[in-house]
Amino acid sequence: MTSHNVSLAVASPNDLAEFKKDLQEAFAIAVIEEFGELPNGPIPSDEDLDKANNAPGAVALRILRDGENVGGAVVTIDQETHHNTLDLFFLKVGEHGHGLGHKAWLAIEARYPQTVTWRTHTPYFEKRNIHFYVNKCGFKIIAFFHALHPDPHHPGSDDPVGGEGFQFEKVMR
Template identity: 55%
Template structure:
């Protein structure tokens, strides 16, 4: 069984074997306001749960950002919350922290609904973020060590370099002060030098 959709005259064929060609739809960003934060949190947690379940066979709550961790990112000084839109429909979100003085900016949280995975939407969303902040000198982010899809995305698709391995001996900066459980997990830290 195959699904066919027409996008601007282009035919995208998705075979039953699960191989998808790149989606040619339009990906844009929209600023999110505080009234959207609760839905943002729930969608982010559901999206992160997919990788945890694929890796460990069950969703383990300690491997998914807590409400408190997400709230800290949503309300951090200099945080900007974006919806990711695919042809005007919300399919994900991103929280970036913009340091106007140094332009060493951070991608704090980034998610896409699982239905968009493997279609090039994430890469185009990342390009939209880069274009929205052209003064950025360095982008920083991190992802759990077990998130192979994310590691591939950041390194092979987006051009980030792995610069740190966070673990119990070298915890994520500021996590212990925030009371986060993240310092108990292992993460890779990434940077992308823009200029």
């Protein structure tokens, strides 16, 4: 495997439209594989992405391989508690399987060394993501959300892919 320099850069406001398109294309692959089609437009929706990008403490990061844009992440950083979240994480279509995701995650950890815990989530059907977070990045599954145990942060979710998924946590110190 070729070694690549993976780094992060804050996405510029002028880059957010392309950032959203790249993220939605990456997310669409798994949804189409599981459900055969996108239920009601892109996932996440433009509105959900705008909400994530504009949330207090949110930072949209571009993942760069040797200076070339290969993905992105949205993190929410709590400067007081240092309990942070990885809200969105993706590699562009065609960039999986080269170790870039793990290198990108390590770069995110290094960028925020004061973090006490990281939390993230993924849909139940995303086996590749579950493997990545648990086996590669050291997260632990702390909850499984479904109709009888809904996510308290998204009550009554009308998630077009069912709203079922895992919540993960990684304790840093």
